[in-house]
Amino acid sequence: MTQDSPFSYRPIGIIRSPYSRRIDAPHQSTVVEGTETGNFAEATLDLHEWVEEKALQDLAGFDRIWLIFAFHLSQGWKSSVKPPRGGPKRGVLATRSPHRPNSLGLSAVELVTIEGRRLHLRGLDLLDGTPVLDIKPYVPYADAFPHAKAGWVDELDAKLGRGFAPGARKFR
Amino acid sequence: MTQDSPFSYRPIGIIRSPYSRRIDAPHQSTVVEGTETGNFAEATLDLHEWVEEKALQDLAGFDRIWLIFAFHLSQGWKSSVKPPRGGPKRGVLATRSPHRPNSLGLSAVELVTIEGRRLHLRGLDLLDGTPVLDIKPYVPYADAFPHAKAGWVDELDAKLGRGFAPGARKFR
Numbered sequence: 001m002t003q004d005s006p007f008s009y010r011p012i013g014i015i016r017s018p019y020s021r022r023i024d025a026p027h028q029s030t031v032v033e034g035t036e037t038g039n040f041a042e043a044t045l046d047l048h049e050w051v052e053e054k055a056l057q058d059l060a061g062f063d064r065i066w067l068i069f070a071f072h073l074s075q076g077w078k079s080s081v082k083p084p085r086g087g088p089k090r091g092v093l094a095t096r097s098p099h100r101p102n103s104l105g106l107s108a109v110e111l112v113t114i115e116g117r118r119l120h121l122r123g124l125d126l127l128d129g130t131p132v133l134d135i136k137p138y139v140p141y142a143d144a145f146p147h148a149k150a151g152w153v154d155e156l157d158a159k160l161g162r163g164f165a166p167g168a169r170k171f172r
Numbered sequence: 173m174t175q176d177s178p179f180s181y182r183p184i185g186i187i188r189s190p191y192s193r194r195i196d197a198p199h200q201s202t203v204v205e206g207t208e209t210g211n212f213a214e215a216t217l218d219l220h221e222w223v224e225e226k227a228l229q230d231l232a233g234f235d236r237i238w239l240i241f242a243f244h245l246s247q248g249w250k251s252s253v254k255p256p257r258g259g260p261k262r263g264v265l266a267t268r269s270p271h272r273p274n275s276l277g278l279s280a281v282e283l284v285t286i287e288g289r290r291l292h293l294r295g296l297d298l299l300d301g302t303p304v305l306d307i308k309p310y311v312p313y314a315d316a317f318p319h320a321k322a323g324w325v326d327e328l329d330a331k332l333g334r335g336f337a338p339g340a341r342k343f344r
Contacts, residue, residue: 004220006182007242007303009274012265014175048176051273054251057263061323068240068276070179079226091229093184093307096314101223102181104240104306106278108315131179134276135265139325141334142268143280144318150311151233 011070011131012051013119017043020128043124045132047117056135060114064138065121069105070131071098085156094152105130108138183242183303184223185291189215192300215296217304219289228307232286236310237293241277242303243270257328266324277302280310 045067047056059065077099080089092100110122119135150157217239219228231237249271252261264272282294291307 003186003303004183004222006180007244007305008178008180009276010178011176012273050176052251055263055265055273057252058266058324059263061321061326062266063320063322064317066278068274068278072179079224080229091227091231093223093227094230094234094309096308096311100306101184101227102240102305104181106238106240106306106308108317131175133179133274134272134278136268136278137266137322137325138317138320139268139322140318140320144316144320145236145280145310146312146316146318148235148310148312148316149233150235150309152230153309153311154233 009133010050011048011133012135013045013047013132015043015045015067015069015124015126015128015130015132017124017126017128017130019126042112043121043126045119045121045135047119053117056114056117056119059111059119059135059137062111062137064108065111065119066134066136066138066143067105067107067109067126067132068134068136069107069126070133071100071103071105072129072131073127074098074100074103077101077103083156085160087152087156090152104133108143181305182222183220183305184307185217185219185304187215187217187241187296187298187300187302187304189296189298189300189302191298214284215293215298217291217293217307219291225289228286228289228291231283231291231307231309234283234309236280237283237291238306238308238310238315239277239279239281239298239304240306240308241279241298242305243272243275243277244301244303245299246270246272246275249273249275255328257332259324259328262324276305280315 081092081095081097082089083095109124112120112122253264253267253269254261281296284292284294
C-alpha cells in the first residue's frame with residue numbers, strides 16, 4: 001500500500017431535498033435559513049439498512065450535525081476555480097467548490113427531529129439523492145471559531161456585503 | 173449502481189505529527205492548544221504529487237482549515253461506543269469516535285503558514301501518517317455556531333467541567 005492508495009466509503013444514508021438541479025441549490029447551507037416566503041427549506045436523511053438505527057441514539061440533543069457527503073454529480077476538477085460570488089480564480093482547496101480532488105462535501109445542518117431511521121433537517125444546500133458518508137455531532141468547543149479570519153471570503157464580504165451570492169435566498 | 177455503492181478517495185496529502193500512537197493524541201483538536209510547557213503542538217501536512225501546488229493558492233489568508241481525513245488505524249465499528257470522558261454508551265453517530273461506519277475524521281486546525289507544498293499546522297489531534305482526503309477553508313458564516321446545543325456533551329461539560337478529558341493537555 002502506498003501513501004496515496006485510495007480509501008473506499010459506502011454511503012450510510014441518502015438526502016431527500018427540494019433541490020433536484022445544482023442551479024436550484026444555494027451555495028452554502030446557511031444561506032437557506034429563510035426563503036422569501038418565510039418558510040424553511042426542509043429535507044430528510046434516510047439511514048441505509050446496513051447501519052443500525054441504534055447508531056443514531058443520543059443524536060437528538062444536538063442543534064446541528066455535520067454531514068460529510070459525496071458531491072455525486074461532480075465530474076473532474078481543476079487546480080483553480082472561479083467562485084460564483086465573483087473575483088479572480090482561486091486555488092480549489094481555498095474554496096468549497098464541489099469540483100475538487102476528492103469531491104467530498106461538508107455542511108453543518110440544523111437537526112429538527114429524528115423519527116426512527118429518518119432525520120429531519122433544515123438549512124440544507126444539498127441536492128436530492130446526495131449520498132451521505134458520515135454524520136457527526138456539532139460540538140461548539142471543537143467546531144465554532146466565529147472570529148477566524150477567512151482570507152478572500154472576508155475581502156468579498158467587505159466589498160459586496162456578507163453572504164452576497166447570485167440567486168441566494170434571504171439571509172439571517 | 174445502487175444507492176449504497178461505495179465511493180473511492182485518494183489521499184491528497186499526509187500528516188506529520190508528534191503523535192505516533194492513539195494513546196498519545198488528545199481527543200479533540202482544540203484540546204491541544206497549549207501543552208504543559210506552554211509550547212504548541214505543531215504538525216505539517218505535505219501535499220502529494222498528484223495534486224498541483226496551485227490548488228493551495230489563496231488558502232494562506234485563512235486562520236483555520238478543515239481537514240477531512242481517514243482514521244487509517246481504525247478497525248471495525250459498533251453501533252454504540254463508550255466515550256473516553258465517561259458516562260453511558262452513546263450511538264456512534266452521536267460521537268466523534270474514530271470507530272464509525274465510515275472511518276472519516278474532521279478537524280478544524282490552525283493554519284500557521286504554507287511553504288510550497290507543505291502546510292504548517294497547529295492545534296492538531298492527528299496521528300503521524302494520517303492520510304488527508306480534503307482541505308477546505310474555514311468560513312465562519314457557514315461553520316461557526318458557538319451557541320449550538322450539544323446534547324450529551326453539554327451534560328458532561330456541566331458535570332465535569334468543559335473540555336475535561338482523561339490525559340488531556342492544558343486548555344484555553
